[in-house]
Amino acid sequence: MINKKWIGILSLALIIMVAALGCGSKSQSTESQKIKLTKEFKYDNKKTVEFIESFQIEKGFPLSVTYSYCYVYSMKALGRKIDDKYQKKVISFIKKSQKKDGGFARDQNTDRSDAYSTYCAVWVLKNLNALDQIDTSKVERFIKSCTNKDGGFGFMPGQESQPINTYYNVAALQMLGKISNVNRSSIIKYLNMLQVDQGGFSLRKGIPASVQSTYAALQTYKILDGLANVNKEKTVAFLEKDQMKDGGFGYMVGETNITNPENTFYALSSLRLLGALDKAKVGPLSRFLKDRYSPGDGGFGDVYYGNSKYPSTAYGISCLVELGVLRGSEIEN
Numbered sequence: 001m002i003n004k005k006w007i008g009i010l011s012l013a014l015i016i017m018v019a020a021l022g023c024g025s026k027s028q029s030t031e032s033q034k035i036k037l038t039k040e041f042k043y044d045n046k047k048t049v050e051f052i053e054s055f056q057i058e059k060g061f062p063l064s065v066t067y068s069y070c071y072v073y074s075m076k077a078l079g080r081k082i083d084d085k086y087q088k089k090v091i092s093f094i095k096k097s098q099k100k101d102g103g104f105a106r107d108q109n110t111d112r113s114d115a116y117s118t119y120c121a122v123w124v125l126k127n128l129n130a131l132d133q134i135d136t137s138k139v140e141r142f143i144k145s146c147t148n149k150d151g152g153f154g155f156m157p158g159q160e161s162q163p164i165n166t167y168y169n170v171a172a173l174q175m176l177g178k179i180s181n182v183n184r185s186s187i188i189k190y191l192n193m194l195q196v197d198q199g200g201f202s203l204r205k206g207i208p209a210s211v212q213s214t215y216a217a218l219q220t221y222k223i224l225d226g227l228a229n230v231n232k233e234k235t236v237a238f239l240e241k242d243q244m245k246d247g248g249f250g251y252m253v254g255e256t257n258i259t260n261p262e263n264t265f266y267a268l269s270s271l272r273l274l275g276a277l278d279k280a281k282v283g284p285l286s287r288f289l290k291d292r293y294s295p296g297d298g299g300f301g302d303v304y305y306g307n308s309k310y311p312s313t314a315y316g317i318s319c320l321v322e323l324g325v326l327r328g329s330e331i332e333n
Contacts, residue, residue: 033277034324038286043325047298049078051313056083062090064106065097069120070314072127077317077328082128091130094121101145102138113142115155119168126175127331136176143169151183151190163194163201167216174223188226191217195231199238210252211242215266218273227273236276239267246291246304247284260302261292261315268322277322292316 052074055061062068068090075082082090096108103113104121122139125131145157146169152161153169166187173179194201194217200209201217214235221227241253248259249267264285271277292300293316299308300316321328 033272033275035277035280035282035285037289037323037325038283040283041286041290041293042295043293043320044295044298045078047295048313048317049080049298051298051308052078053080055310056086061086062093065094065104065117065120065124066106067310068094068124070311072124073331074314074317076127076331077321077326079327087128090124091128091133094124095133097121098134098138099142101142102135102140103142104139112156115143115146115153115165115168115172118142119172122172122175131176136178140173140176140178140181143173150193151186151188160204161190162203163191163213163216163220166190167220170220170223179223182224184224184226187220188224188229191220191226192229195229196238197234199231199234199236201235208252209238211239211249211263211266211270212251214238215270218270222273230274232274232276236271236274236279239271239276240279242267243281243284245284247281247286247288248292259288261300261312261319264288265315265318265322268319272322289316289319 052071055067055071062071072082072090093107094104097104097106097110097117098121099105099111099113101113103115103118105111105113106117118139122131125134142157143153146153146155146159146165148154148161150161152163153166154161155165159165170179170182170187173182191201193205194203194213196202196209198209200211200214202209203213218227218230218235221230238253239249242249242257242263244250244257244259246259248261249264250257250259251263268277268280271279291304292302292306292312294301294308297308299310299313301308302312317326320326321331
């Protein structure tokens with residue numbers, strides 16, 4: 001069972017930590033870039049399924065739009081069918097979280113819509129074949145309100161552009177079938193400005209590259225058919241440097257880098273999109289996953305042999321999808 005003491009904290013943190021589990025790149029097939037982890041990492045699919053499904057009986061399920069996203073993504077990645085009664089609960093919860101401006105908030109008690117919750121809501125509804133249950137034109141209107149003059153998108157209307165929020169908004173429009181309505185050249189110009197000479201992409205101009213911003217930029221370029229703008233060689237080199245001694249990937253390159261399943265997913269997905277998944281060091285990566293995985297309950301934690309957490313487990317599962325350990329064939333991007 002999930003420790004309820006951290007559920008509320010992590011629900012809110014999920015909106016800030018931002019992630020895009022469901023849209024791992026598909027430019028190269030998983031099979032063609034499949035990495036075989038060492039025997040150090042012993043994965044128990046049955047235990048992991050049990051950990052994810054234990055969430056279904058929690059009071060207040062699914063707790064938030066972002067937790068709904070983690071739940072549906074994980075179930076589909078694990079090849080599990082979601083029972084109709086749980087699907088209905090998730091869909092009903094998400095519909096109640098839509099605000100008058102057309103966007104979605106983390107739950108019905110939160111006043112303001114945001115880009116991440118809106119992306120998560122659209123992704124879940126699409127993957128549960130329920131997009132027809134909302135007015136998608138209102139969602140599009142909210143997303144457009146997050147657009148800035150520099151070509152990027154903010155977390156909320158009026159907030160500064162960031163690559164991750166640009167990705168969330170662009171990806172949501174793609175899922176809604178509205179991608180042709182964006183200013184493609186303006187968005188690409190914004191992303192080009194954030195490409196760092198040493199490789200990778202930064203949160204804003206003039207600061208070092210981060211793995212999250214690099215992931216977001218690459219995914220957005222992919223949607224807009226703009227990957228030709230990426231310096232592949234330097235970006236791959238940046239991602240290689242970001243793999244730390246413990247085998248995981250951190251937010252930025254450096255000795256103080258803190259590794260976790262979230263940033264490791266960003267890096268692995270980016271390497272796979274660039275056709276360079278083989279650049280990840282398999283031995284250290286296997287040890288990292290072993291150290292973050294709990295054979296006892298099947299979940300993943302953020303820190304070395306830490307307690308299993310629901311968001312971290314979803315990111316751990318997404319790493320296994322990127323590596324080809326799990327197929328993730330049920331996921332619609």
